[in-house]
Amino acid sequence: MQNLAPIALFVYNRPDHTRRTLNYLQKNLLADESRLFVFSDGAKTAADEPKVEQVRQLIKEISGFKSVKIISSKQNMGLANSIIKGVTQLVNDYGKVIVFEDDLLSSPYTLQYFNEALTRYANEEKVMHIGAYMFDLADKKLPETFFYRIATSWGWATWARAWKDFEPDIDVLLKQFDKPKINRFSIDGTMNFWKQMLEFKTGKNNSWAIRWYASIFLKGGLALHPSRSLVHNIGHDGTGVHSNVENTYKADISQKPVKKFPVTVKENEQAHHAIRNFLGNRKGSLLKRGLVFIQQIRVKYFVRKG
DSSP, X not given: OOSOOOEEEEEOSOHHHHHHHHHHHHTSTTGGGSEEEEEEOOOSSGGGHHHHHHHHHHHTTOOSSSEEEEEEOSSXXXXXXXXXXXXXXXHHHHSXXXXXXXXXXXXXXXXXXXXXXXXXXXXXXXXXXXXXOOOOOSOTTSOSEEEESOOOOSSEEEEHHHHTTOOOOHHHHHTTOOHHHHHHHTTTTTSTHHHXXXXXXXXXXXXXXXXXXXXXXXXXXXXXEESSOSEEEOOTBTTSTTOOBOOTTOOOOOOSOOOOOOSSOSOOHHHHHHHHHHHHHTTOOHHHHHHHHHHHHHHHHTGGGO
């Protein structure tokens, strides 16, 4: 496979997570033929500086790729600005990009999946995003890959032609929604995507991902997904800037290469029902929610201070 997409890896202050992410990435087919660009954000506070420095020492030692380029920021840009700037730079230079953050374990076949899909759908305007993560869905009869409206952010890829439609201005996005669109955007009210939009507007989050999903959604775009996840997020242990302790979205990483891709570019109705059912039931019983809350409090107030 020629003309492989560059990989953007965004890191901050989690050396252990970064090491594990890199270990899995290095074991990917095509890793040794791929260019890796590591974007290292600057420390937000003096307390973060030692961990940021540990990460920077670690990434200096990276091997196993065709080339490695490190882009370090002296100032703290924050994840959203880092990703927007880094992705824009790479799609401008290479026409496409594969994006990882520092808390994602990948299948040996994740890069192969991304590159295959990037080539296959390069000229399909409606396909705007390729995701590697998928919820642990109950329906085991879904096709190997399918199109769906949601753009997941745990390992993803896109093209310059799609990224040009990314709209960072929340006001421009918000005014294009009406009630039916809000309902579709929120998967019939089963997911808090609209709430995330409103919280971005009021400064309660700084999510690039919700604005990217909204940009795709409002363009009538679709994202490709595997039915079995090709990544697992290890950041839901309370260590991340935006993460809670969370077990809802755990995934068993597929150890098989993806062989089948959709021929027709349209949303998969079977996948819609499976995802809506997962999201509608994901919180579980009152008891389960109580146990999750207790675990979050325990980590927040006890474990992290130990």
